[in-house]
Amino acid sequence: MSTEISARRPSHRLRRAMVLAAAALLASSTATACGTETAASGTSSDTGRPSAPGTGGTTGGTAGNGNTTPGQGSSPGSTSGTPSTPSTPTTPSGGPRQVRTAVYFLHGEKVSPAPRTVTAPTTAAGALRALLDGPNRYERSHSRTTAIPSGTKLNSVVVDRHIATVDLSGRYDDGGGSLSMQARLAQVVFTATRFPSIHKVQFELDGKPVTAFGGEGIVLDEPVGRADFEDLSPLVLVESPMIGDTIRTPVRVWGTANTFEATLRLKITDAAGRTVANPYVTATSGTGTRGTFDVTIPYKATRSGAGLLTAYWDSPEDGRAVIEDTVPLTVKR
Structure with missing residues (x-):
């Protein structure tokens, strides 16, 4: 007695049953429960969101925290x-x-x-x-x-x-x-x-x-x-790099800003306390409207180690530096 495997397409009724079974299986696997998410398509907008491209997940889960230091665990990158x-x-x-x-x-x-x-x-x-x-x-x-x-x-x-x-x-x-x-x-x-x-x-x-x-x-x-x-939100919000990150030249810095005439500065200080970069940056908008910025900054550090990224803008009244945020980093030569 032999078994024959047919290469013919399943009947219409059988194909429909197969589709319904697959749909039921998919629905059961995506049912929401405590701590889960479901996602649906749609259109919306909100100013001030990160502008750099990326892939975002839409289904829930867990993450550890821990007392990590730069180079360990979930904190740095x-x-x-x-x-x-x-x-x-x-x-x-x-x-x-x-x-x-x-x-x-x-x-x-x-x-x-x-x-x-x-x-x-x-x-x-x-x-x-x-x-x-x-x-x-x-x-x-x-x-x-x-x-x-x-x-x-x-x-x-x-x-x-x-x-x-x-x-x-x-x-x-x-x-x-x-x-x-x-x-x-x-x-x-x-x-x-x-x-x-x-x-x-x-x-x-x-x-x-x-x-x-x-x-x-x-x-x-x-x-x-x-x-x-x-x-x-600080007038200059640096979205990346973040606290504890390790950077190497050239470093990409991006975020949002709402400064006078959309102008800001990004100062990088190395482990020796030396300013190794301090460029002027122009966001897409400012003076009451939050815009975005995305720049790549070359630098030449004298020593690797704990450094700092300082985001600030120059006051139009007296030229003094108005510091908006500081981001502790590990700066590599």
């Missing part, structure tokens, strides 16, 4: 010529795909990005969980803080038409005055919108939509984006 864009995938041999992104802490009273690595396909939720973990020891030693109450948990993230609905535990709105409340909202919004697939955020607390946040009654009756927190 290497920036030479073409650094990480909003979210850059890497694939360790034989392991799950890793995505380098950013979480936003506070430097003074302004948001400031710090690098994290999350596991695909759960990238946005992973980044938000890393944000809730707070700054690591190295970042705290360089004055990075958080306004988010300790113990805040992420319940879920759902992404639909470029809007992320972020459900957090009730601990998120505990305590704090108006500035603290605004800052913790901004931290979540900037972290989520680092991914190109997310333009705005809708907040929920323990599954209930938030229309007024905290005792200050901050109105959240519609999704919010980066432009809604302009007061909490």
